[in-house]
Amino acid sequence: MTDNIAGSSASDIPLTADGYVGDPAVRAEWDNRYADRQQLWSGRPNGALVAEVAGLEPGRVLDVGCGEGADAIWLARASWDVTALEVSGVALERAAGHARDAGTTVRWVHAGLAEAALPPASFDLVSAQYPALLRTPDAAAERALLDAVAPGGVLLLVHHAGMHTQQPDNGGFDPADYIWPSMVAALLDDDWTVEVDEQRPRVAPDGGAGAHHTDDVVLRARRLR
DSSP states (O other): OOOTTTTOOOOOSOOOTTSOBSOHHHHHHHHHHHHTSSOOSOSSOOHHHHHHHTTSOOOEEEEETOTTSHHHHHHHHTTOEEEEEESOHHHHHHHHHHHHHHTOOEEEEEBOTTTSOOOTTOEEEEEEESOOOBOOTTOHHHHHHHHHEEEEEEEEEEEETTGGGOOOOTTSOOGGGBOOHHHHHTTOOTTEEEEEEEEEEOOOOSSSTTTTOOEEEEEEEEEOO
């Protein structure tokens, strides 16, 4: 996109000249998925996000894998200072357009999570709703999620229940290649307290990809220091 950090007055998140930092193959894969449809997701915020954020004081939030921007826009309308990260430029173009239509301000970051060089310990909320984060031997993405949370802040990670036990399919999806909430929970130490770690029925927006999933795994952890 041409406006990579819309509404930002700071340059603390470095980007390459073309506005993308990350694996070009991952970018191409997701650009192709979004380009196949005029709209991939429902356009409404995820139910688990709405439920878990209800009691939080608005502050700085990082929306990981923001897609077409529904969660980011909802958070901005709720007075959060939103930074939204996404690998697909196609998705970000749509998200930025939706934000302009809604009259909201969001910082759009075109990058992979592990490569984005986000300011450490800077976000009061890090939200990752059904993220497609690839595993690496050094647990880079898991640690990037944790490192982004400020002391006193919350990590909210939500995923589809049961997906981690599925067998590889003919389309190339192998659950072993991806990060699941239990892997992030395993890295939490005494600097964290787990507030929610459960499977629950999914409050799903109507329509959009993934609407057939019925249950969520919700991990909500607060960083103590």
